[in-house]
Amino acid sequence: MTENIKPFISDALKALFDIEVPSNDVKLEITNKDFEGDFTFVVFPYLRQSRKNPVETATLVGEYLEKNCPEIIDSWNVVKGFLNLSIPVEAWLKSVLKSDFNTQPADETKRQKVMVEYSSPNTNKPLHLGHVRNNLLGYSICRILEAYGHEVIKVNLINDRGIHICKSMLAYAKFGHGESPAEAGMKGDHFVGKYYVLFGNENKKQAVELMAKGVSEEDAERQTPLMEEAREWLVKWEEKDPEIITLWEKMNNWVYEGFNATYKRMGVSFDKFYHESETYVLGKDIVEEGLSKGVFYKREDGSVWINLTDEGLDEKLLLRKDGTSVYMTQDLGTADLKYQDYKMNASVYVVGNEQDYHFKVLKSILQKLGRPYADGIFHMSYGMVELPEGKLKTREGKVVDADNLMDEMFATAKERTEEQGKTEGMPESELHHLYEILGLGAMKYFLLKVDPLKRILFNPNESIDFQGNTATFIQYTHARCRSILRNGKFSEPVRLPEHHEPSEKNLLVLFTQYFEKLEEAADNFSPSVIANYMYEVAKSFNTFYNQCPILRANSEDQIQFRLYLTLQTANMLKRCGELLGIEMPSRM
RNA sequence: GGUCUCGUAGCUCAACAGGAUAGAGCAACUGCCUUCUAAGCAGUAGGUUUCAGGUUCGAGUCCUGACGGGAUCACCA
Numbered sequence: 001m002t003e004n005i006k007p008f009i010s011d012a013l014k015a016l017f018d019i020e021v022p023s024n025d026v027k028l029e030i031t032n033k034d035f036e037g038d039f040t041f042v043v044f045p046y047l048r049q050s051r052k053n054p055v056e057t058a059t060l061v062g063e064y065l066e067k068n069c070p071e072i073i074d075s076w077n078v079v080k081g082f083l084n085l086s087i088p089v090e091a092w093l094k095s096v097l098k099s100d101f102n103t104q105p106a107d108e109t110k111r112q113k114v115m116v117e118y119s120s121p122n123t124n125k126p127l128h129l130g131h132v133r134n135n136l137l138g139y140s141i142c143r144i145l146e147a148y149g150h151e152v153i154k155v156n157l158i159n160d161r162g163i164h165i166c167k168s169m170l171a172y173a174k175f176g177h178g179e180s181p182a183e184a185g186m187k188g189d190h191f192v193g194k195y196y197v198l199f200g201n202e203n204k205k206q207a208v209e210l211m212a213k214g215v216s217e218e219d220a221e222r223q224t225p226l227m228e229e230a231r232e233w234l235v236k237w238e239e240k241d242p243e244i245i246t247l248w249e250k251m252n253n254w255v256y257e258g259f260n261a262t263y264k265r266m267g268v269s270f271d272k273f274y275h276e277s278e279t280y281v282l283g284k285d286i287v288e289e290g291l292s293k294g295v296f297y298k299r300e301d302g303s304v305w306i307n308l309t310d311e312g313l314d315e316k317l318l319l320r321k322d323g324t325s326v327y328m329t330q331d332l333g334t335a336d337l338k339y340q341d342y343k344m345n346a347s348v349y350v351v352g353n354e355q356d357y358h359f360k361v362l363k364s365i366l367q368k369l370g371r372p373y374a375d376g377i378f379h380m381s382y383g384m385v386e387l388p389e390g391k392l393k394t395r396e397g398k399v400v401d402a403d404n405l406m407d408e409m410f411a412t413a414k415e416r417t418e419e420q421g422k423t424e425g426m427p428e429s430e431l432h433h434l435y436e437i438l439g440l441g442a443m444k445y446f447l448l449k450v451d452p453l454k455r456i457l458f459n460p461n462e463s464i465d466f467q468g469n470t471a472t473f474i475q476y477t478h479a480r481c482r483s484i485l486r487n488g489k490f491s492e493p494v495r496l497p498e499h500h501e502p503s504e505k506n507l508l509v510l511f512t513q514y515f516e517k518l519e520e521a522a523d524n525f526s527p528s529v530i531a532n533y534m535y536e537v538a539k540s541f542n543t544f545y546n547q548c549p550i551l552r553a554n555s556e557d558q559i560q561f562r563l564y565l566t567l568q569t570a571n572m573l574k575r576c577g578e579l580l581g582i583e584m585p586s587r588m
Numbered sequence: 589g590g591u592c593u594c595g596u597a598g599c600u601c602a603a604c605a606g607g608a609u610a611g612a613g614c615a616a617c618u619g620c621c622u623u624c625u626a627a628g629c630a631g632u633a634g635g636u637u638u639c640a641g642g643u644u645c646g647a648g649u650c651c652u653g654a655c656g657g658g659a660u661c662a663c664c665a
Binding site: 029042048162312326353416454465470473520532536547 | 590591592593594599600601602603604605607608609611612613614620623624625626627628629630645646658659660661662663664665
């Protein structure tokens, strides 16, 4: 819409004041609610050259527009240095009518192949609320990037090896008596998690004994017989000891079964799985390469480092003195592997902000090594989910379990829906689905509406809202629209009725903003942009609904026009919901 | 201590690239269902945007410093 107006403003500035401003550089803003108009042109930056005061300058531009493009500008007014322009409703309606909101707005030059790595769980415990945020952010940003026009590859790098895995294995071997998850009546991931916690508890007991002998707490936890044994198991695992490998596979498969159920319920999915058990050996040849290129250096003890102090970063270890690799080594190798596999333009890592430093270093190293994909690496960092008493900690049992939370959300949704008593006659299976999308929707919206960079405080004692700025509100609005659409019959073509209300125009204006919002969400990796936008749409519809009769409007044109607004609202909410993984019910 | 990050109503969050009188929701209070879904709408109240400087026509937004939270700086992953 602004593209229609900008050239005229550019012309006006040239004709009136001889100021050269390419129309692309003309800044138009959305007019503040309290003033009349749709767009505002701010003249302050041009006063020096116009040699007139703000009001005179703005007025001259307004008069120029009135004379030269009356069909685009309905009316205008000047407040101080602000020129407010009103666009006729016809233009807004035309713009919405000709938009196909299902097209991808990115032009050819902007389209890319993007890999998004997210979820990346450890296979020693079930998923908790922190993982849920990661999964939802990751999945949602994939949908947003796709809708924008990128080709997206969703990747999950599973952390299926390492000392923490050995801990749960060892505890199971010692205390599990060969029990299976089915026998214990547990989901596989919870079952394995039980033994991980058990290891921690048993280890603590042993540590206490050591501490009684005067060992410091820190050392004691590391020196217990159990820890010794876990480390031995890790070595055996790396040597591919058949017994260990068999147990490892068995337990991991239990976990995968559990994860798959949780993923499915959350509605997230992946195109490709990488496993650290396969990638942890990668990266050593990169260390060699870095040494020969002089990017890395070797210390006297044989360990390999990179010095990044000139970038304000630190010195970073890449290979231990015994030649074994560290986290960074493996990530370098995995980055190469991903690129070999997919040759993507950009690689996004959805990982918590506790690893900001790690990813800065990773990117910097790859740039120094001259990797063609290095500049395309982006760490989609997000804040932690915290409880009132602080960070989530599996070992201390301070967690909000993902499966439990979803169960609770389901139960609350069921309760609230029954209270409302509007679902009579719905078959049981539909009701079940309704509770599920209401419960999960509320949870998803709660996590996605917040700017990813900010941390989220979750208070288990206060249940997630179903009122106000929530998914429920949006879902309710959608159901309301569909209900109206069931009662009336919308048919093309849409004609503008003689009279229209501000709330009707407001909806049209909002619809035209969809593509901008989509682009903003994609550029900033921020699903919250979409969440806030759809809330705005739903809110505006409800205002409209309350002041305008739809099916009982005055004329057939008006009925059809209002039905059209209702239909567009429903479609827009559904579309945005898909970007966030939130389903819209047609009844509730 | 170094680096990074955040600080907006009692609480949870908005505010496009610096623009006008900083907006929503929750909680509180007041109205609105004989009418298309009241999980809704309309209204009241609530603010020195942590503080102090600076940049400019204009700062919640940019810069410097202070204070307060969080993260990180491991031959852990």
